[in-house]
Amino acid sequence: MANPPVIPNLPPAPTRSDGPEDFTPKADAMMGALQPMVTAENALGAWMNSTASQVAADALFAGQAADRAEAVDTNVSEQVAAATAAANNAAASATAAESAQGSIGNLALIHSLTIGMMRRF
Template identity: 60%
Template sequence: MAIPPLAPLPVPPLATDSEVVFNAKADATLLAEKQFVDQMNATTIPGINAASSQVAADALFAGQAADRAEAVDTNVSEQVAAAQVAAASAAASATAAESAQGSLGNLALMYAIALAS
């Protein structure tokens, strides 16, 4: 909800105004002040309250989204670390298989290649 702007107040009475002008300005100012209070109570204050409630709700949602993103980031980091360990293990197996002799070495090589895929 957009908060409506306040209606401007009339020119206030000045001590230098004539009595007739001063009284007319004073009457207009007092009437405007009453309308100002009515406008504040009817639309401006409820608008500010609604806006601040929405900001609080948005901040809560943003905090929850940040928590979820952090959990996902942690999980991804753990998965990357596990993949790096598996890759290192596969590389070590491939190295061992390449240096092994005979049919056992060929079997180990094929196993290491299968694990690396």
């Protein structure tokens, strides 16, 4: 972002106590400095408007980025919960399969392990 325009200082203003030899040159210098000061102030106003618009756009973008980050965090939390539930289900199935008798028990164990592995991917 560019630096703001500089508003020049005005020269010393004439006063009623100045003599004619000082008053007129001070008045001429003051009057001559007013128009460049107005131009600089207008440029500063334009710069302030432009900067404010950019700040507002940046703030909007930051808010949108924060919303997206929060959504990702929520999605990750949901995925972790689903994976934990799947692991618990697989563990329960494995326990049940281990306690079953004979070849049916072995088949159930293999099946529960396969289901548990598939849910991880």
